[in-house]
Amino acid sequence: MEFRQLQYALQIAAERNFSRAADKLHIAQPSLSQQLSKLEKELGVVLFQRNTSSVELTYAGQVFVEKAGAILSAVELLRQEMSDISQLRTGSVVVGSMPITGAHLLPHVLPVFKRKYADIEITLLEDTSMNLEKLTAVGQTDLSLLSLPLEVPVLTYEVLGEERIDLAVPAEHPLSARQASGERTQLEELKDEPFIVLKEGQGFRTMTMELCQAAGFEPRIVFESNNMETVQSLVAAGMGVTLVPHFIARAPRSEFVPVYLPLAEPVPSRTLVIAYRKGRYMSKAAEAFIETFKSVVAGLQ
CATH class of the missing domain: 3.40.190.10 (Periplasmic binding protein-like II)
Structure with missing residues (x-):
């Protein structure tokens, strides 16, 4: 079992569609299907039921995605903790955002953040609120701009206003x-x-x-x-x-x-919130982004 195969399975589960998952992963769809088939053969189970209109998780797939998400989160936690221990000034944050809300708030937030933390890389992932909750739950984003109520129970949040x-x-x-x-x-x-x-x-x-x-x-x-x-x-x-x-x-x-x-x-x-997975290690870069976001939004109200 390869680390990338865990990532592939999580992306397919989030998208419920091989073509969209392949686009998000920046690989060809046949390669994605081949890797999934290889993984299923190794495990001896079918993870996804495919039909013409959708892709659905089997019971084995549900268990796999839950465990794989925990593994990827643990790896990311280790990476972030080592980065913080080394007290590097560099870092990265993957931010999920609802497209329109983000379009009107992020232009206020990002310039302020980059002036204060020039060496921290921000990656923006835009999607619907429903998909963002799922992606945040499985660790595809460090945090996401959303509004209450949240539907995915493994998420927690800090209120922006x-x-x-x-x-x-x-x-x-x-x-x-x-x-x-x-x-x-x-x-x-x-x-x-x-x-x-x-x-x-x-x-x-x-x-x-x-x-x-x-x-x-x-x-x-x-x-x-x-x-x-x-x-x-x-x-x-x-x-x-x-x-x-x-x-x-x-x-x-x-x-x-x-x-x-x-x-x-x-x-x-x-109520606008910054949401993230419960129990997820929050890097110093992510904490800095949250504090900057809260401060800027408070000034806009």
Whole structure:
């Protein structure tokens, strides 16, 4: 059994897809399949059930992935502890980030961090919140920018802060006049509005659905996108309304800009966190990144 085979199996388990796993690992898909077959033959078990639409873990695969994740985490722990013992100023941190949230926060954080820790390498991994939780759980990231609640129980977190949720409407929408008046909008008022939302698998879509349901209605979804910028542009073009995290709402964008309105008390918000695996050794580089992130985000609120 080779160390790289453990990494390959974990990546396949995270992606549930050989092609995506091969892309993330930067190897050819036939090579990945060959290595997995070699591993399964050596172990005498089938780790993954393959079909035309998905790849699923067998029971043996579940046990293997859990143990392999622990082995890789132990190796990384040893490497990081030795690095810290040697008191090197160099280091590396793999940071997972939700693409849109990261796009509006990391440009504030990374320059500050690099000025203070010029020799620490930061590797950024962008994915949906659901996938980031899985990747963080198996050690593919040292830490990840996410929002509560977390679904994977082996993760813990440090709170960055609360981010309010705003309403976005087209400029010609009757509610847009409230921007000048300061009148706040109740979520219940949106029950008959067409909604544009993110696609399933993204944490903020789940939050949007839950906020609407708590207000007593199911949002009438007319369009979905993987990209929050697209969602906002479609709102600006008059196709519907949406909810937007405040850090994203306040950032400059393209010519298609909707009107942003604060919602009524109690103002909905999401809790942004830096998440990492419970019990994972936290390197000095990762600790420094967390402290820098917390300090910068506090200054933006």
